[in-house]
Amino acid sequence: xxxxxxxxxxxxxxxxxxxxxxxxxxxxxxxxxxxxxxxxxxxxxxxxxxxxxxxxxxxxxxxxxxxxxxxxxxxxxxxxxxxxxxxxxxxxxxxxxxxxxxxxxxxxxxxxxxxxxxxxxxxxxxxxxxxxxxxxxxxxxxxxxxxxxxxxxxxxxxxxxxxxxxxxxxxxxxxxxxxxxxxxxxxxxxxxxxxxxxxxxxxxxxxxxxxxxxxxxxxxxxxxxxxxxxxxxxxxxxxxxxxxxxxxxxxxxxxxxxxxxxxxxxxxxxxxxxxxxxxxxxxxxxxxxxxxxxxxxxxxxxxxxxxxxxxxxxxxxxxxxxxxxxxxxxxxxxxxxxxxxxxxxxxxxxxxxxxxxxxxxxxxxxxxxxxxxxxxxxxxxxxxxxxxxxxxxxxxxxxxxxxxxxxxxxxxxxxxxxxxxxxxxxxxxxxxxxxxxxxxxxxxxxxxxxxxxxxxxxxxxxxxxxxxxxxxxxxxxxxxxxxxxxxxxxxxxxxxxxxxxxxxxxxxxxxxxxxxxxxxxxxxxxxxxxxxxxxxxxxxxxxxxxxxxxxxxxxxxxxxxxxxxxxxxxxxxxxxxxxxxxxxxxxxxxx
Amino acid sequence: xxxxxxxxxxxxxxxxxxxxxxxxxxxxxxxxxxxxxxxxxxxxxxxxxxxxxxxxxxxxxxxxxxxxxxxxxxxxxxxxxxxxxxxxxxxxxxxxxxxxxxxxxxxxxxxxxxxxxxxxxxxxxxxxxxxxxxxxxxxxxxxxxxxxxxxxxxxxxxxxxxxxxxxxxxxxxxxxxxxxx
Numbered sequence: 001x002x003x004x005x006x007x008x009x010x011x012x013x014x015x016x017x018x019x020x021x022x023x024x025x026x027x028x029x030x031x032x033x034x035x036x037x038x039x040x041x042x043x044x045x046x047x048x049x050x051x052x053x054x055x056x057x058x059x060x061x062x063x064x065x066x067x068x069x070x071x072x073x074x075x076x077x078x079x080x081x082x083x084x085x086x087x088x089x090x091x092x093x094x095x096x097x098x099x100x101x102x103x104x105x106x107x108x109x110x111x112x113x114x115x116x117x118x119x120x121x122x123x124x125x126x127x128x129x130x131x132x133x134x135x136x137x138x139x140x141x142x143x144x145x146x147x148x149x150x151x152x153x154x155x156x157x158x159x160x161x162x163x164x165x166x167x168x169x170x171x172x173x174x175x176x177x178x179x180x181x182x183x184x185x186x187x188x189x190x191x192x193x194x195x196x197x198x199x200x201x202x203x204x205x206x207x208x209x210x211x212x213x214x215x216x217x218x219x220x221x222x223x224x225x226x227x228x229x230x231x232x233x234x235x236x237x238x239x240x241x242x243x244x245x246x247x248x249x250x251x252x253x254x255x256x257x258x259x260x261x262x263x264x265x266x267x268x269x270x271x272x273x274x275x276x277x278x279x280x281x282x283x284x285x286x287x288x289x290x291x292x293x294x295x296x297x298x299x300x301x302x303x304x305x306x307x308x309x310x311x312x313x314x315x316x317x318x319x320x321x322x323x324x325x326x327x328x329x330x331x332x333x334x335x336x337x338x339x340x341x342x343x344x345x346x347x348x349x350x351x352x353x354x355x356x357x358x359x360x361x362x363x364x365x366x367x368x369x370x371x372x373x374x375x376x377x378x379x380x381x382x383x384x385x386x387x388x389x390x391x392x393x394x395x396x397x398x399x400x401x402x403x404x405x406x407x408x409x410x411x412x413x414x415x416x417x418x419x420x421x422x423x424x425x426x427x428x429x430x431x432x433x434x435x436x437x438x439x440x441x442x443x444x445x446x447x448x449x450x451x452x453x454x455x456x457x458x459x460x461x462x463x464x465x466x467x468x469x470x471x472x473x474x475x476x477x478x479x480x481x482x483x484x485x486x487x488x489x490x491x492x493x494x495x496x497x498x499x500x501x502x503x504x505x506x507x508x509x510x511x512x513x514x515x516x517x518x519x520x521x522x523x524x525x526x527x528x529x530x531x532x533x534x535x536x537x538x539x540x541x542x543x544x545x546x547x548x549x550x551x552x553x554x555x556x557x558x559x560x561x562x563x564x565x566x567x568x569x570x571x572x573x574x575x576x577x578x579x580x581x582x583x584x585x586x587x588x589x590x591x
Numbered sequence: 592x593x594x595x596x597x598x599x600x601x602x603x604x605x606x607x608x609x610x611x612x613x614x615x616x617x618x619x620x621x622x623x624x625x626x627x628x629x630x631x632x633x634x635x636x637x638x639x640x641x642x643x644x645x646x647x648x649x650x651x652x653x654x655x656x657x658x659x660x661x662x663x664x665x666x667x668x669x670x671x672x673x674x675x676x677x678x679x680x681x682x683x684x685x686x687x688x689x690x691x692x693x694x695x696x697x698x699x700x701x702x703x704x705x706x707x708x709x710x711x712x713x714x715x716x717x718x719x720x721x722x723x724x725x726x727x728x729x730x731x732x733x734x735x736x737x738x739x740x741x742x743x744x745x746x747x748x749x750x751x752x753x754x755x756x757x758x759x760x761x762x763x764x765x766x767x768x769x770x771x772x
Contacts, residue, residue: 002615002685002771028685128615130686159705159734524701525681525689527612536613538683543701 002128003108004029005093006164006540008136011035011066012097014188018045018083019063019093020174022167027160030093031167033136033174034189035066042086044184058170064093084109103534104131129535133528135542136190138517139168140175142542143268145521145553161523215260222253243392248385248498251559252378255281272554275507280556284379284501291383292376301373305366312358312394316351319397323347326479336472343408343476347401354397381498388494395487402484403579409477410577412466419463422456477577495560505554509547516544597756599623600724607756615684615767619760621750622677626670626695638662670695675749682764685771688712688729690746704744706771707734712764714757715743725754727761 006029017037023030036045049060065083084092094107106129144165148158158166175191177183230236240246255277265271295301327344329335372390376383392399421427427438511518520542528537545553573580599605608620642658674695681689688709691701710732714725729744747757 004686128613130616130683132686159707161705522701522703524691524703525683525686527616527618527681536616536683538686543703 001028002130004130004132004160005095005106006031006132006134007095007104008032008034008190009133010136010190010192011188012133014066014068016067016069017065017188018087019066019095020049020060020187021063022058022060022171023063023091024160024163024167027163029160029164030063031164032063033060033168033171034187034192037186037188040185046087048185052171052174055173056170058167060171060174061089062087063089064091064095067094067096068099069096070099101531102528103530103537105533106131106535130538131535132525132538132540134164134540135517136168138542139165140172140190141169141515142517142520145519145545145549147267147269147553165520209262212260212262216257216262219253219256219260244388244495244498245382245385247559248381249378251502252281252381272505272508273556276505276554276556279507279510280501280504281379283506284381285377287380288376288378288383291380292373295373295376301370302366305369308365308369309358309362313355315394316355316358316397319351320348322479323351326476330475333471333475335475336469339469339472343472347404350397350400381501384494384498388491388498391487391491391494398480398483398487402480405473405477405480406577406579409473412470412473413577416463416466416470419459419466422459423463481574499558499560502558503556505551505556508550508554512544512547512550517542519545519550521545521549597752599751600722600753601751605750605752605756607752607759609759609763615770617682617763617767619680619682619763620677621679621747621752621756623675623750625676626674631666635662667696671698678747678750680746680760680764682767684767690744692749702744704729704731708732710737710740712761712768714754714761715745724751725757726751727757 004027011032011034014035015037017035018040019032020034020036021030021032045062049062052058053060092109094109095104096106097104108129142165144162148162174187175189176195177185177187178192178194179186179188180194259274259278259281265274295304323344326335327340372386373383375386418428421435425438426435428434429436508519522543524541524543526539526541528539530537570580597605597607603624605624606622608622610618610620612618638658638661642654646652646654671694676693676695679689679691679693681691683689685706687703687705689701689703691699693699708731710730712727712729715728717724717726726748727746729746730740731742731744732739733741
């Protein structure tokens with residue numbers, strides 16, 4: 001079996017001493033975490049290690065000895081060999097390095113004193129050794145993907161690399177002792193040159209707790225306001241579920257609560273979620289403020305409000321012209337005059353009502369828009385939701401026309417299909433949910449399934465009427481469906497961009513670009529050139545996660561689900577005349 | 592180090608380089624033929640002559656600048672994402688297997704497969720259009736269920752060496768895998 005030793009790069013030039021680390025259970029390998037230098041008292045070393053063991057839950061032991069002899073330290077070798085008796089181990093490693101040579105030599109001694117590998121042994125019988133150099137700081141900060149919980153006891157034993165990463169990450173308290181400490185032990189690890197910290201980061205950490213508590217209190221006020229009985233009446237609930245502004249604000253309130261909760265994030269996934277939401281909030285608000293500064297400079301918002309009423313008027317006039325065209329002979333088709341006039345006049349009256357309503361509102365529009373524009377300071381997503389709602393309100397008449405046209409068309413189609421069945425002598429069996437044939441028998445026993453001649457006559461009459469009215473209703477339906485689809489498309493684009501801003505994990509992508517070692521997909525090995533007679537030396541580097549995997553893994557879940565109808569189902573619904581709602585929003589689930 | 596003349600399945604000549612770092616560590620590098628200057632010149636001239644012909648008819652200089660930008664962007668994308676310079680297989684007994692592709696622009700993409708996930712390295716046959724090709728692949732297993740093969744990772748997919756080259760690599764790998772079993 002091959003013995004694998006993970007050796008930190010920072011200890012390559014450390015003075016002679018004891019190797020402290022962990023044997024990886026289940027694999028024939030060990031991780032070296034630090035080197036304890038001379039002089040030391042073995043009792044204090046054992047006490048320190050047991051303290052750390054209880055603090056970190058990592059079973060740290062003395063793995064062996066490290067010797068890098070300098071001038072005046074010639075007697076070290078024999079001293080090192082005797083150390084194995086003080087720290088009884090199953091396997092004692094003796095690593096040594098000479099100045100000027102790049103390779104280490106390693107000897108492994110079993111507890112019965114038998115030497116397992118000798119330097120001069122040429123034909124590799126017995127154990128072979130691989131020395132894997134790793135960058136301690138990067139491995140400590142890195143997180144292997146796919147992420148598994150530390151406490152999760154899976155029935156599959158964790159892979160060797162995952163155990164190595166976990167060991168180094170969990171041994172953080174070991175790295176707090178640096179060379180400027182006046183303790184009894186002198187350690188060498190990545191932080192032994194002194195711990196670095198930033199004053200700003202520490203101040204922010206101290207200040208964040210009261211700020212979080214204050215913001216959570218503000219949020220609780222908002223929840224208390226929302227819990228008023230008057231806001232829970234069915235009409236209010238119905239409208240607020242349809243308005244995307246309300247949905248977006250509820251969603252953002254949940255995020256707010258997640259980010260500003262005073263509890264510290266425990267696992268990596270929670271931390272990334274919090275950080276992503278926080279950065280997304282900041283960017284959202286910054287973009288919103290930018291939008292406000294653009295809108296309110298040179299009083300653009302008043303100009304916008306001034307053009308709103310003429311635009312609504314124009315849309316209404318275009319619709320009127322469209323209806324006049326349909327009431328004539330549109331595209332050369334001949335319509336049924338009576339039905340045409342009825343439908344046309346019905347819709348024209350609607351438009352007349354709508355124009356009057358808009359004119360009633362016009363003096364207040366500028367003020368309302370001015371204040372609504374200020375709400376963009378809550379974020380760009382908020383502004384976009386408000387825009388989507390304004391568009392929905394302004395095109396409400398198109399939606400109404402679509403519903404009327406669709407219902408009429410649907411009725412026509414269903415009537416036609418049912419009467420067509422009658423024509424052919426078949427009937428819809430409600431009990432069995434299928435089409436059954438119908439006889440013309442006038443027998444008393446089967447009277448309920450027989451068709452009387454009168455039924456047949458009236459059915460045929462109605463069928464003919466509906467058939468000849470079909471082109472008119474179909475044309476109205478087609479025109480209003482197309483208009484509705486244009487509006488839905490526009491709203492869909494707005495919703496897509498809101499969804500994108502909501503779910504894009506900016507922090508994770510930034511981390512991947514600036515500190516790629518934090519998100520690791522795996523590792524890479526490079527063979528370091530060595531001298532003959534030394535064991536194999538490998539350099540382990542972190543292989544960062546691909547950007548597409550980062551997006552997939554850290555995407556914040558949002559409230560919108562993409563259209564669940566496939567294109568074929570959508571076309572079928574359009575043909576039959578069922579109402580389509582392509583952008584259904586799923587109800588907000590709390591995580 | 593050993594180098595011999597091999598060809599890939601299309602007849603282009605490739606080279607195989609085996610390095611033995613230790614008893615249980617070997618590295619195989621398959622180098623594809625480099626980007627041919629003649630092909631690049633032919634494509635560029637073709638695109639630019641076409642753009643010039645379009646310009647002759649439409650008198651719009653945007654055609655010429657867009658042709659230049661297109662050629663440059665196309666070349667950059669090709670050498671950075673498409674053209675593979677060499678592919679490496681590094682096998683370390685009882686640690687794992689590392690596959691690495693190095694592109695013409697210097698970009699390297701690496702995958703490391705640990706030994707407990709590796710079931711075996713085999714040569715598979717495949718029927719591709721009118722020919723039968725051989726390819727070397729790694730069988731991956733789930734450590735919880737050692738008998739089933741969960742996925743197959745083919746090696747040397749851009750260089751596609753022929754059977755004689757694959758057999759050499761296969762034999763070397765099997766020697767090392769036999770040691771660690």
